Amino acid sequence: MNVSVQSNPHTLAKGDTLLAVENVSLAFGGVKAITDVSFDIKKGEIRAIIGPNGAGKTSMLNVINGFYHPQQGRITFKGETRQKMRPYVAASQGIARTFQNVALFKGMSTLDNIMAGRTLKMKTGLFWQLWRHGPAMREEVEHRHVVEEIIDFLEIQAIRKTPVGKLPYGLQKRVELGRALAMEPDLLLLDEPMAGMNLEEKEDMSRFIIDVNTQYGTTIALIEHDMGVVMDLSDRVVVLEYGRKIADGTPAAVKSDQKVIDAYLGVPH
Amino acid sequence: MEAAQALREDTFPKLLARNARVRGDRPAIRHKDLGIWQTWTWAEVYANVRALAAGYRALGLERGDTIAIVGANRPKLYWSMMAAQMLGAIPVPVYADAVADEMAYVLEHAQVKLAAVQDQEQVDKILSITDRLHYLKYIVYDWGRGLRDYDHTQLKAMGELIEQGRKALQDNSVSAALDASMAEGKGSDTSVILYTSGTTGRSKGVMLSAERCINAATDSVKFDRLNDHDEVLAYLPLAWVGDHYMNYAQGLVAGYCMSCPESPDTVQQDLREIGPTFYFAPPRVFESLLTRVMIRMEDAGALKRKMFHYFIGIAKEYGEKILNGESVPLSGRLLYGLGNIIVYAPLKNVLGFSRMRVGYTAGEAIGPELFSFYRSLGLNLKQLYGQTEAFLYVTVQPDGQIRADTVGPLAPNVEVKISPEGEVLFKSPGMFLGYFRDDERTTETLTPDGFIKTGDAGFFEPQSGHLKIIDRAKDVGKLANGDLFPPKYVENKLKFYPNIKEAVAFGDTRDAVTCFINIDITAVGNWAERNNVVYASYQELANHPLVYDMIATHVNQVNRSLAQEPMMAGAQIKRFLILHKELDADDGELTRTQKVRRGFIAERYAPLIDALYNGSQEADISTEVTFEDGRKGTISARVKIRDCDIVPASARSKAA
Numbered sequence: 001m002n003v004s005v006q007s008n009p010h011t012l013a014k015g016d017t018l019l020a021v022e023n024v025s026l027a028f029g030g031v032k033a034i035t036d037v038s039f040d041i042k043k044g045e046i047r048a049i050i051g052p053n054g055a056g057k058t059s060m061l062n063v064i065n066g067f068y069h070p071q072q073g074r075i076t077f078k079g080e081t082r083q084k085m086r087p088y089v090a091a092s093q094g095i096a097r098t099f100q101n102v103a104l105f106k107g108m109s110t111l112d113n114i115m116a117g118r119t120l121k122m123k124t125g126l127f128w129q130l131w132r133h134g135p136a137m138r139e140e141v142e143h144r145h146v147v148e149e150i151i152d153f154l155e156i157q158a159i160r161k162t163p164v165g166k167l168p169y170g171l172q173k174r175v176e177l178g179r180a181l182a183m184e185p186d187l188l189l190l191d192e193p194m195a196g197m198n199l200e201e202k203e204d205m206s207r208f209i210i211d212v213n214t215q216y217g218t219t220i221a222l223i224e225h226d227m228g229v230v231m232d233l234s235d236r237v238v239v240l241e242y243g244r245k246i247a248d249g250t251p252a253a254v255k256s257d258q259k260v261i262d263a264y265l266g267v268p269h
Numbered sequence: 270m271e272a273a274q275a276l277r278e279d280t281f282p283k284l285l286a287r288n289a290r291v292r293g294d295r296p297a298i299r300h301k302d303l304g305i306w307q308t309w310t311w312a313e314v315y316a317n318v319r320a321l322a323a324g325y326r327a328l329g330l331e332r333g334d335t336i337a338i339v340g341a342n343r344p345k346l347y348w349s350m351m352a353a354q355m356l357g358a359i360p361v362p363v364y365a366d367a368v369a370d371e372m373a374y375v376l377e378h379a380q381v382k383l384a385a386v387q388d389q390e391q392v393d394k395i396l397s398i399t400d401r402l403h404y405l406k407y408i409v410y411d412w413g414r415g416l417r418d419y420d421h422t423q424l425k426a427m428g429e430l431i432e433q434g435r436k437a438l439q440d441n442s443v444s445a446a447l448d449a450s451m452a453e454g455k456g457s458d459t460s461v462i463l464y465t466s467g468t469t470g471r472s473k474g475v476m477l478s479a480e481r482c483i484n485a486a487t488d489s490v491k492f493d494r495l496n497d498h499d500e501v502l503a504y505l506p507l508a509w510v511g512d513h514y515m516n517y518a519q520g521l522v523a524g525y526c527m528s529c530p531e532s533p534d535t536v537q538q539d540l541r542e543i544g545p546t547f548y549f550a551p552p553r554v555f556e557s558l559l560t561r562v563m564i565r566m567e568d569a570g571a572l573k574r575k576m577f578h579y580f581i582g583i584a585k586e587y588g589e590k591i592l593n594g595e596s597v598p599l600s601g602r603l604l605y606g607l608g609n610i611i612v613y614a615p616l617k618n619v620l621g622f623s624r625m626r627v628g629y630t631a632g633e634a635i636g637p638e639l640f641s642f643y644r645s646l647g648l649n650l651k652q653l654y655g656q657t658e659a660f661l662y663v664t665v666q667p668d669g670q671i672r673a674d675t676v677g678p679l680a681p682n683v684e685v686k687i688s689p690e691g692e693v694l695f696k697s698p699g700m701f702l703g704y705f706r707d708d709e710r711t712t713e714t715l716t717p718d719g720f721i722k723t724g725d726a727g728f729f730e731p732q733s734g735h736l737k738i739i740d741r742a743k744d745v746g747k748l749a750n751g752d753l754f755p756p757k758y759v760e761n762k763l764k765f766y767p768n769i770k771e772a773v774a775f776g777d778t779r780d781a782v783t784c785f786i787n788i789d790i791t792a793v794g795n796w797a798e799r800n801n802v803v804y805a806s807y808q809e810l811a812n813h814p815l816v817y818d819m820i821a822t823h824v825n826q827v828n829r830s831l832a833q834e835p836m837m838a839g840a841q842i843k844r845f846l847i848l849h850k851e852l853d854a855d856d857g858e859l860t861r862t863q864k865v866r867r868g869f870i871a872e873r874y875a876p877l878i879d880a881l882y883n884g885s886q887e888a889d890i891s892t893e894v895t896f897e898d899g900r901k902g903t904i905s906a907r908v909k910i911r912d913c914d915i916v917p918a919s920a921r922s923k924a925a
Contacts, residue, residue: 144304145303148305149303151303151304155532157301157531157534158531158532158535160304210415211414211415214415214417215417
């Protein structure tokens, strides 16, 4: 792995291109999931990816974090261009994500789940980790401090020791966000962070997303179906339909784009 | 020497300075932050408060100004109160969950110049109403999450203010000015303004003076022998007199440590970790705790469950007697000791009550069963009666005189008299100076000879000298012959019997008291099973002659107990009936919080009330009911009426 050569994110200023997707195409056999899509994500912005069902949004996220390998096209992250990358490498380079269906360790506590997000940051070797002594213990204390700050930030102190399987869905989503934050990512990918939530939970989650963005300066790319949320939160929106990009711009511009309206409402044939 | 010093410390900042001097390295305040309890000693608190006061001074806070305190129990908000008082300014704590409109009223009425708030939520709330706040200059926040990009010309971070203040204090002239301002503070100055939550009309700002607050707190600290080794968990709302009294005032007077919970949701866990020695909660908190314990016991294994119920039985039999120091057979003591090892002590530990020395409950009537459950575990739970205008205590139960049905004898140095109308009037060491900017209502509340009207009707029990609160004064009626008729008092007596779920008493302007009764289907059903009473429906069970007999014995017992109280003797129940259906909020008979809607019921069941008063033995009634699924139907029934024994006044001593 090439963690050592990773460029320092702080050399990128707010507004510089953090991630560029160029002419990416992805197919599963004969099914074309993504066709020739290009867009960029600028450092410090909240970028929304929207589109009707099956438009290729989740596939796009999977391409960005290296879970799928596109047949064509290039992805440039922090100035480094690549075509293939494994999720592990993507994670160590600073891309974290949450999933459409919550993917937590159900039997583990909130604390342990978020702690799991620190795995890539652990430096002590297996030997010390096994004994949980000396350097390993010191390191764990440091990591725990970071995790506690996230718990404080997300206001989930009361469920610190609760197994996440017992938590209501809205809180599980919050814990998952916490785990992604624990990686201290440069780019945070959120796949439908508000699916299945009630209005109050959506408001809370929106607040947390904005606060992550302003407080930590984390760049965020999110997929979301609730248009109200997308329009309120995001700086720029890219719209996909049948694997193709049909619009890209500010929420106001996208909202009035005829192609977008047609894609969502359908066109008379 | 202690006494001479106590005389000198007539304001809270002076008490703080004393504590920093006398017990500088004892813990003063704790807060769980990032999962770890952080502790500040009295010396550290004093230093931080001085720095914060210097910060507030730099923002222009001066003697006589008011500063709003909005948020949960957090150290910096308490320090803000002390810092304001150090400058001679007056803190005005506001309920954190108040909606913007309520907050606008309080902040504007109190003319606050500064608002010290917890977080973004409160900042946003205040920013949304700034056009209505003509005096507000700055908002100071404790927790900065989400506030980074806000315009910071009128917004300041409390942490930065403390740092700036600390630097400023290195200049001797600033430090001296602060000391002078603290020394200038007099005990007769207004120390705090507490806005009472307005259930009727706009809330009123109760002004309390420093020396009166300190006098009241000194009395109660002595009363319960509190000292600087006690611990409390500060979880009650800052704006409520209970928090200002139990945590702030008593804490500064006795020098004990208060712990601030990590968040409002973690109070139960924090309670367990801190194990306070002094604890206050309203009855419903104790009730929900008990319910939770019982539900969890039902889920436990058979052996554990049996053991639990057996030893709770033992506790019921002997626990309270042991606590009260009465004589208990040796076998009882041994069994109780064993129960303590295997059940009571672990249970108290789970609830966070292991170290509780004194516990109080107040606010509403507590059921005797509930009250004695906690006392039987060996918890010294007591009742008090108080008011914001009194700076809390009016009456309080001393150790050894604990009862569920009274609020105790007078608290130290309190004077109480009962008005001819039966209203409780008091004078207390902590009594208020008046309502802030509301002379009209101040005059309304005070009697010409300087007593405060509570609005509660009550009386003293002659034998014990304990005060009993009957009802809100405006709900208390009179019978045709002039005898007192307190409906809630009579109903509560009935409802303490498990078989009676609800009771509605009538009698205002009538010649006798009568009553509707709802049986409790679980309790009475259980009784029916044990007594081989067969029934097919609620209606049939409610109409069963044996059930009537059983309820009649309860009513007669209530009458006997009423007869023992000279003032209540006239309110004995002459006739009663058992309703054929349960009173239900869906039918509008109860409020959503399960309080009976007396007027509505009287209208709906008018034929039954007529029957209660015209001497008939039965009455027909037909009422519309709403089923769970929203369909409507009618229930008609023939309801029996039973006469009860009225205990004559002459038989009072015999009955007792």
